[in-house]
Amino acid sequence: MADEVSTEERPAALRSDIKLTEETFLTDEFLRQLISVGEVDILVGLPTYNNARTVGGVVTAVQEGLLNWFPRERAVILNADGGSRDGTPDLVVSASIDDAQRRSSNRFTLRTLHSISTQYGSGNAPGTAVRTILAASELLRARACAVIAPEATNLQPDCLRTLLGPVYQDQCDLMLPTYARHKFDGLLINNLLYPMTRALYGVRIREPYASEFAFSGRFGDQFLAQNSWGDESARAGCEVRFTLAAITGGLRISQTFQGIKPHVERHAADLVPALRQTIGVLFWSMEANFSLWSGVRESQAVAMNGGKQQFTLEPLRINRKRLLEMFKTGVSELKSVFQGILSSGTLEELKRIAQLEESDFRYPAELWVKTVYEFATAYHKAVISRDHIIQALAPLFRGRAFTFLVENRSSSASEVENHIESLCLEFERLKPYLLEMWNGRE
């Protein structure tokens, strides 16, 4: 019978439709909500997981921002939730624009402002949340999107203007934030991610791992299509992948000052996942983009709106002693692992400084940069499991962090900035060393 055509005999287009249907990760209920929202100009995504304590204020700020800066535009607030048990999605959906309008007297949106929510799974998986936001953005043909962290307790309505405005006006494809951070906040970014991204790709992006950012719908669609979403490792570090995709794709990137970034307490156990999501992604990107980064000799500033990265100096408690202990323990216990990763010179130097008393301990910038570059090379060569390589970097990073804390204990904000700049220059200066290792060592 004519109707009974085997799958193999069906036209390619039809087979592709079937594949898409099988792979869909959006629920019918979510699709129903998207149908109701329809095409939008602006989409604001809130990835959440048990954020009931803070998300209400964030939604209010977003609503007021839309009210003040995008009253004519078709807009939706989209909550991608990891299965919160504290009522987070309800708080997002029930936040009334009427209240925001009352606060912003004389301001109101011309259109309906939708707030919708979907659960993408069970558990916190920011990558999946971003994927959901990107998929919704594509389906709704959003012109500009922002992702806002649900714990951004000091979020100001104006952030919508500064983040989204230039993207919406097609002045850039990716808008990343800069912050006023405590000088000891963002250690991973300041000691590793920022300097290395800058040395590799030649762009001075202060927050490559941003929790608030905005992007054009066009770029979002491109990233959604290109990124491999199949496994968790690909979804992890999605934010850094996003930044790197914009850099390597030659897209227009800008930065905008977003005010004070509240310090979020991290548990020691958070470091390895954070390394996977940042430096792991950066190492991964080096594989695919060798021809690009190997030719970069120096770095360029990226357009900045509203002020540079700043540092605040109020007291912040960090257990330095514990950092040093974990460094020393790591060097001692992972000696055999390091032998496969590091050059003998670097390893010997690490062993030497691991013997130093706390008062004498320093992890010099040059040694730190060489360490990182040798890890990158080992990752490239896959001398051992790549995930083990990333894990092995954790204790060494703690040693470097200890040094950063000690060196900057009495530093002013500008002195901290100078120290970070020196480190960046060291990463740039030693880039030939990276290339030599990358190309030569077996």
Next chain:
Amino acid sequence: MPVTQDVLWYKDAVIYQVHVRTFYDSNGDGIGDFAGLEQKIEYLQELGINTIWLMPFFPSPLRDDGYDIADYKSVHSSYGKLEDFRRFLHTAHERGVRVVIEMVLNHTSDQHPWFQQSRSSRENAYRDWYVWNETDTAYKGTRIIFLDTEMSNWAWDPISKAYYWHRFFSHQPDLNYDNPQVLEEMWNVMRFWLDMGVDGFRLDAVPYLVEREGTNCENLPETHAIIKEFRRRLDEQFPGRMLLAEANQWPADLRHYFSDGDEFHMAFHFPLMPRMFMGVKLEDRKPITEILQQTPEIPSSCQWCLFLRNHDELTLEMVTDMERDYMYDVYAGSEKMRLNLGIRRRLAPLLDNDRRCIELMNGMLMSLPGTPILYYGDEIGMGDNVNLGDRNGVRTPMQWSGGWNGGFSAADPESLYAPLILNPVYGYPAINVLSQRRTPHSLLSWMRKIIAVRRSARVFGNGSIEFLYPANHRILAYVRRLENETVLVVNNLSSAAQAVELDLRRFKGNILIEMFGRNIFPRIGDLPYLLTLGPYQFYWFRLRRI
């Protein structure tokens, strides 16, 4: 079919607004007249309307298109004689069409004999018929309406060497209703026309009748008292006649003009109109539902008058600054299209001549609570001429055919009161009654159909409204109910196809009957009722439990 005796006739009316000058010229002088209008009543009857609203036809210097009246009890010589009006009125009534005329209570022309007398000397008996002052400083809290042309509400009269008050053009002095003689004389004027048989008055500029220091001189209690007095006399002496208020105000302020059913029978819903245009451009029901939510209940004998376009600019007084900016941006890209606080364009050009959108707007006009008013020519999609001054661009001759002068007049084209529309899109060779009459799917044929369907269901003119709020904000859906009659209206405000799920569970068991094709749609069950609508499509469903 003569007009019926129903005293609430205006609630079921479909009104056609026309200026006699623009409609049909019977004597070849280039200006429409009452004899011509009488000849075209058959056309209007065929269209399905049952009420004509005539713009001012009185003797006038015509500096404000007849709203500057120089004689209230006669007909401008260009339009014929009083006898011609009587014949027209009789023919209209014979064909079941009522006639509502304009009555400008607030002011006269400065050429009116009353004003000429008044300005002639301070001792003249008519002196106190107008509002005079030695200075121009009184009533400072009063806004200026015609911002583009007037600097003040006071004008210096060099003859009488004093200032006189005018809310509109300076050649339109306001009458002084603090003088009881003025009220009496204006009632005499109204009685003159009521005795002749007119069915009602559209009372122009009613909020401004009385001035009081320290106020904005609008909607004052004294003004309401005057209206109440006119209404009392009307009900006593001419039951079944109607008063329609022209008061460009917010719904809450307008509500007072209905009072307890003892002021106006009807009032224009000015704030709704721009929001309908906003709704389709934004593709969002919010502006429409918001303004209707703010619209107060009115007495059961009263009615809102709804309109899309009229002889004036699309007024943007009753919108916020932000909304006005938006409307200018999307509907009046050229400065020429803007006048005062509004947009001087006709319906079809405003909607980019999008037939589906024109139908949608008319569909909402006919199905929202109120009595619809059609502006002449909009039933065939006539265009405008923004190169003509003031609001004359939307007052060009009616386009009857593709022949000489569009079938409007046998005169030389140069002697027409205004040039015909000639461009290839809206010009009379392309847009005219004759060609659309011959085409069953023309806009004119479609308008006849929708008017017939509207008039087939009393619920539209008399029923309650309840909005549904489906998640899809591009869909404006509402239920109209009157006694046992229930109609569901679903409008797609978007230029793209839409799907919508309606919660109709309380109507479970009913089937839907689409009112234009009378086709049956599936029975309502427990699940959300799924509908898909094409671009700008709308449905009217009658609910039937069978």
